[in-house]
Amino acid sequence: MRIVCVGGGPAGLYFSILAKLSHPHHQVTIIERNPAGVTYGWGVVFWEDLLDDLYRNDPVSAREIADSAARWDQQEVHIRGEQAVHIGGFGFSIGRDRLLEILTRRALSLGVEIQFQRELEDLSEFADADLVVACDGANSKVRRLHASHFQTHIEVGRNKYIWLGTNKLFDAFTFAFEETPAGWLWFHAYRFSGTTSTCIVECPQETWEALGFDTLGPEETLRRLEDIFKRQLAGHLLFNQIRGLGKTPWLNFKRIRHERWFHGNVALMGDAAHTTHFSIGSGTKLAIQDAIGLAGKLRDTADLPSALRAYEEERRTALLPLQNAARSSAEWFENVPRHVEQDTLRFAYALLNRRGGPPWRYPLYLASQQAALRGLLRSLYSARRWVRRGRVDTLAPGP
Template sequence: MRIVCIGGGPAGLYFSILAKRAHGNHDITVVERNPAGVTHGWGVVFWEDLLEALYRHDFESAREISESAARWDQQEVHIHGQRAIHIGGHGFSIGRERLLEILTRRAVELGVDVQFQREAEAPSEFADADLIVACDGVNSKVRLLHAHQFQPRVEEGRNKYIWLGTNKVFDAFTFAFEETPAGWLWFHAYRFNRETSTCIVECPLETWQGLGFDTLGPDETLRRLEGIFWRHLAGHSLFNQRRGLGKTPWLHFKTITNERWSHGNIALMGDAAHTTHFSIGSGTKLAIQDAIGLAGKLREHLDIPTALRAYEEERRTSLVTLQRAARSSAAWFESVPQRVDQSTLQFAYALLSRRGAPFWSYPLYLATQNEVLRGLLRSLHAARRWVRTGSGLRPPWAEEAGGEPSRGRRRRAPPARAGTR
C-alpha cells in the first residue's frame, strides 16, 4: 500500500511508525513543510494512560519518550499574592522538538520516507497514493480544500493566549493570576526539561487591548509580561520562537470539529480533525490516539473506505467526554474575572473542579493543603507509579505489539526520569 501523511507532527509520524511496523512492505511517505528540527511550540504534557499506550504499540520510541520526559507531581495556584494553593495531580511533559526528533528517527529506522521542507499544496500531488492522511494541523490546507466534503466548524474562544518559553524551571504545574489596571492575566506553566518551562499566558480581550499588546512588538511584549509576572518568574526571562518575524502571535483558541473525517481516500487526523482547549493538555495525546486508532482499523479491514469509517466512528465516540470537559475548562477560564473575588481556597478548588469532580474530591483537596498529608499523598502516588513502571513486576504494556521485542526477550518499561533530556 502507498500511504502519504501530509504533516510531520506527532500524529503523522506515529501513524507512519505503526503502519510500517504492521506491514513492512508499505510504501509510506511523511511530508513536512518545516525544516528538520524546526517546530513551533515548547513542551507538551501527557499522562500515564498515553505512556502505557506508547509501550504497547512501539516499545523503542516509548522508551526514549519516557527517558526524555520530565515528571511533575504537584499543581499549584497562585493568586492575590498569597501562599500557593495545592490542587494535586501529576503527569509528564516533554519538549515538542524532542518528541518529534524521537518519532522522526524511529520512523526513518523503520523505512519511512520523511521529507522536510516540502509544502503539500493539495492531495492531488499524490495521485498514486492509496491512502492520504491529512494531519496538517489546526489550519489544515487539506481540510480547507475539501471543506464541502468535510464540513468543518470552527469556533473561536473569547480569550487571547500566547505560547511562550521561560528559563524559570517550574517543578509544579503552576497557575499564576495577576491583576493589572487593565484587568486580569494568568499563565499555565510547567517544565519539560532541566532548563526550560512552557509558559502559556492567557487573558480577556479587554485586558489584552488595555495593556497595548495589540501594538507592541515581540521584545516589548515579553518585557511587559516579565514585569507583570515578576513575582513568579523571579528574575527569569520569557522568550518566543518568532524573533525577527514581526508581532508576537497572540491567538484565539480555535475549537474545530468536522461533520466527516474522510473523503475518498483522504482521512483527517489530529488537530486537522478536532481540537480540545489547551487548558486540559490533551492535543498530543489525542493526535497519537488517532494514529493508533487508524493503524488498528487498517489492520482489521482490508478495504480502505471501511477502515476509515470504522476509525471515525471509534475516535468520535472516544472524544465525546473529553471534548465536553475541554469546553467546560475553556468556559471557566473565560469567566476568571467574575470568579476572582472568591477566597483563594474556593477559587483554586473551582479551578480544580472546572471539568467536574466527584463528591469526595473536596475533602481530599483540603487535605492536600497540609504539608505532611500532601507529602504522604505524593509518596502513595509515587509508589503506585513505581509498581506500574519501575518495579520487578512486569507491567502489562511492556511487550511490544506485533510479536516484538525480537529474540524472545521480555522487556519492561523503565520509569520516566524527571528532568532528563
C-alpha cells in the same frame, strides 16, 4: 499500500511508525513543510494512559519518550501573592522538539520516507497514493481543499493567549494569576527539560487591549509580561520562537470539529480533525491516539472504505467526553474575572473542579493543604508509577 502523510507532527510520525510495523512492505511517505529539526511549540504534557498506549504499540519509542520526559507530581495555584494552594495531580512533559526527534528517528529506521521543506500545492500530487492522511495541523490545507465535504465547524474563543518559554523551572504544574489596573492575566506553566518551562499566558480580550498588547512588538510584549509576572518569574526571562517577523504571536483558541473525517481516500487526523482547549493538555495525546486508531483499523479491516468508516466512528465516540471537558475548562477560564472574587481556597478548588468531579474531592482537597498529607499522597503516586512502569515493561517486548 502507498500511504502519504501530509504533516510531520506527532500524529503523522506515529501513524507512519505503526503502519510500517504492521506492514513492512507499505510505502509510507511523510510530507513536512519545515526543515528537518525545526518545529514550533514548547513542551507538551501527557499522562500514564498515553504511556500505556505507547508501550503497547511501539515499546522502542515508548521507552525513549518515557526516559526523556520530565515528571511533575503537584499542581499549584498562585494568586494575590498569597501562599500557594495545592490541587494535586501528576503527569509528564516533554519538549515538542525532543518528541519529534524520537519519532522521526524511529520512523526513518523502519523505512519511512520523510520529505522536509515540501509544501503541498494540490492533492493531485498524490494521485498514485492509496491513502492520504491529513495531519497538517489546525489550519490544515488538505482539509480546506475539501471543506464542503468535511463540513468544518470552527468556534473562536474569547480570550487571548500566547505560548511562551521561560528559563524559570517550575517543578509543579503552576497556575499564576495577577491583577493589573486593566484586569486579570494568568499563566499555565510547567517544566519540560532541565533548562526550560512552557508558559502560556492568557487574559480577556478587554485586558489585552487595555494593556496595549494589540500594538506592542514581540520584545516589548515579553518585557511587559515579565514585569506583570515578576513575582512568579523571580527575575527569569520569557521568550518566544518568532524571530524577525515583527509580530507578536497572540492567538484566540479555535475549537474545530467536523461532520465527516474522511473523503474518498483522504482521512483527517490530529488537530486537522479536532482541537481541544490547551487548558486540558490533551492535543498530543489525542493526535497519537488517532494514529493508533487508524493504524489498527487498517490492520484489522479488509477494505479501505470500511476501515476509514470504523476509524471515524471509533475516534469520534472516544473524543466526545474530552471535548466536553475541554469546553467546560475553556469556559471557566473565559470567566476568571467572575470566579476570582471568591476566597483563595474556593477559587483554587473551582479551578480544580472546572470539569466536574466527585463530592468527596473537596474534603480531600482541604486536607491536602497540610504538608504531611501532601507528602503522603506524593509518595503513593510515586509508588503507583513504579508499579505501573514495571507492569508495562514486562508486557512490552524488547526492540
